[in-house]
Amino acid sequence: MATRYIHTCYRIVDPEKSIEFYCDKLGMKRVGEMHFSDATNYFFAMEEDASEPMLELTHNHGRTEPYEMGNGYSHVAFLVDDLEGTVAGLKSGGVEIALEPKTMTVESHDYKIAFVVDPDGYRIELIERGTMKVGNIVQ
């Protein structure tokens, strides 16, 4: 079988806040945890299915200092059906909005995106379904 992408991993300070954000607000499911002596990995996916890409969020026990974001990693991205409504809902739920829904144009193609911020400061791109064109692929 071919190599397959399965997860993106980043580090979080407060699992409760992350669970609230990724599950209650973005609609992901907690699909499992890995417990180490000094850390816990929390796994989230849209469906409880081995073929679904996951987020692996690592909580180093006892750490309270925010992580440094650097300037290399940028974001993870999700398709949503109703970008305006989704962002309005997140906003009223207290989520920080880094970019309000905006229509971008690249090579004469319009697509609609927004950026929100997770509890640790990671940027999450939300894209209106059906507007993202990558080569011959429309997402």
Add this chain to the structure above:
Amino acid sequence: MATRYIHTCYRIVDPEKSIEFYCDKLGMKRVGEMHFSDATNYFFAMEEDASEPMLELTHNHGRTEPYEMGNGYSHVAFLVDDLEGTVAGLKSGGVEIALEPKTMTVESHDYKIAFVVDPDGYRIELIERGTMKVGNIVQ
């Protein structure tokens, strides 16, 4: 339709080196590009298929300075069939190996991983297929 994860994005200095690493070495396919006036986004996936998660690698034109990795983002992960063989092949191809294939044990479950490094210094986890257990899911 449900919200869906579609890509993870990070920034690269030299697209040629990244293309060689992700395509020639990891076996991903270039599925498209987005050309902006000052940047190009390169998209990679395992299959040319809208349902496949992608990497979006952003090249800011003219930048030569390495990006700062910070300490928040950790890695992206891929399943492979033959971890030892895959890592040996990458190593002989000049890829930096951050962790040689190693059997880890968590909660009495063994899984086999390695870490390699991409041309910009991003860490890539490689996992022996069938050894990763997340909740009830085996990957």
